Amino acid sequence: GSPLPTKVVSLSKLVQELAINGDEPPPRYFFKDGKDEPIKASPLLSSIPIIDLGLLSSSSSPSTKEELEKLRSALSTWGCFQAVGHGISSSFLDEVHEISKGFFKLPLEEKKKYSTTVDELEGYGNDHVLTEEQILDWSDRLFLFIYPEDQRKLKIWPESPKGFREILHEYSPIIKSIAELLFKVMARSLNLEENSFSSQLGERVLMLARFNYYPPCPRPDLVLGMKPHADSSVVTIILQDKEVEGLQLLIDDQWVTVPTIPHALFVNMGDQMEIMSNGIFKSPVHRVVTNSERERISLAVFHAPEPEKEIGPADGLVGEERPRLFKKVKKYTDITFEYFQRGMRAIESAKI
Numbered sequence: 001g002s003p004l005p006t007k008v009v010s011l012s013k014l015v016q017e018l019a020i021n022g023d024e025p026p027p028r029y030f031f032k033d034g035k036d037e038p039i040k041a042s043p044l045l046s047s048i049p050i051i052d053l054g055l056l057s058s059s060s061s062p063s064t065k066e067e068l069e070k071l072r073s074a075l076s077t078w079g080c081f082q083a084v085g086h087g088i089s090s091s092f093l094d095e096v097h098e099i100s101k102g103f104f105k106l107p108l109e110e111k112k113k114y115s116t117t118v119d120e121l122e123g124y125g126n127d128h129v130l131t132e133e134q135i136l137d138w139s140d141r142l143f144l145f146i147y148p149e150d151q152r153k154l155k156i157w158p159e160s161p162k163g164f165r166e167i168l169h170e171y172s173p174i175i176k177s178i179a180e181l182l183f184k185v186m187a188r189s190l191n192l193e194e195n196s197f198s199s200q201l202g203e204r205v206l207m208l209a210r211f212n213y214y215p216p217c218p219r220p221d222l223v224l225g226m227k228p229h230a231d232s233s234v235v236t237i238i239l240q241d242k243e244v245e246g247l248q249l250l251i252d253d254q255w256v257t258v259p260t261i262p263h264a265l266f267v268n269m270g271d272q273m274e275i276m277s278n279g280i281f282k283s284p285v286h287r288v289v290t291n292s293e294r295e296r297i298s299l300a301v302f303h304a305p306e307p308e309k310e311i312g313p314a315d316g317l318v319g320e321e322r323p324r325l326f327k328k329v330k331k332y333t334d335i336t337f338e339y340f341q342r343g344m345r346a347i348e349s350a351k352i
């Protein structure tokens with residue numbers, strides 16, 4: 001299994017159960033106490049970069065070079081981009097979205113067969129509660145490890161809706177190969193050897209799928225779907241809801257909404273990529289807001305190194321003009337959960 005690093009006091013109630021009657025959310029969910037500014041977004045001043053993966057995967061042509069430059073610039077300013085030209089059919093992505101939705105639509109008793117427990121990360125549930133003060137997120141989740149393949153815990157892979165498992169088995173290698181392509185082109189964009197990042201990560205990388213379900217919330221001004229955080233992953237690849245926005249990025253101290261682009265994949269850097277790139281690529285702080293009318297569903301896939309691998313700034317990125325910013329880290333994800341629940345950034349602990 002995947003034991004949690006810190007002592008978990010309890011599991012919180014499923015948000016879906018709280019959302020049924022449209023009652024006022026309990027104060028434990030109030031991210032804002034009503035005294036400060038309510039939760040809102042600022043207008044997006046420049047748009048989030050859109051990168052064509054098709055151009056990046058072709059061999060050197062002038063447009064590949066241009067796209068690599070665009071990628072480097074996107075990752076060193078925003079730390080994220082919308083990926084198009086990824087080669088996955090729109091109908092398959094729709095199927096992935098539909099089965100995710102289908103799972104959360106199942107009766108509660110059916111979903112509870114896959115429930116997480118106090119000492120497991122995997123499964124269906126909600127926030128693991130570490131302290132009484134912890135502010136809870138307005139979302140339910142289904143967490144499943146998809147790699148290493150021989151560690152898939154099929155007994156908690158939902159049997160319904162029909163086709164769920166098959167679709168996740170099919171989606172997993174596709175996302176894995178996109179991540180592998182990204183590691184290569186990210187290295188190339190920094191004039192490094194193609195395997196500079198992937199060789200640090202090892203053969204048996206961990207990949208974790210998180211299906212996020214955000215029910216409508218009667219108090220979007222006070223309650224967040226997911227608290228501000230940066231991902232502890234190397235990269236995260238998200239299939240966003242096609243219709244309902246909710247993801248926001250913290251850019252220059254302002255929260256800006258990520259627009260939905262049907263069938264694009266939203267890619268963001270995690271802290272471990274910020275570390276490996278010696279701070280050149282940014283791991284953006286983001287959050288998810290709620291809305292009172294519509295539910296929202298997303299599927300995030302997190303990519304992490306083989307657990308015994310130590311990762312650190314790539315050699316080619318450390319020099320006289322660019323001092324080493326980070327220590328080497330190992331099992332980085334284990335430390336981040338506690339930082340997150342305390343509202344702190346784990347990457348601070350890796351800084352020299």
Ligand SMILES: O=C(O)CCC(=O)C(=O)O
Nearest residue numbers: 210212238247288298300
């Ligand atoms: O729901 C989303 O779009 C983003 C979710 C997220 O940030 C996460 O799962 O870490």
Ligand SMILES: [Fe+2]
Nearest residue numbers: 229230231286
């Ligand atoms: Fe995230």
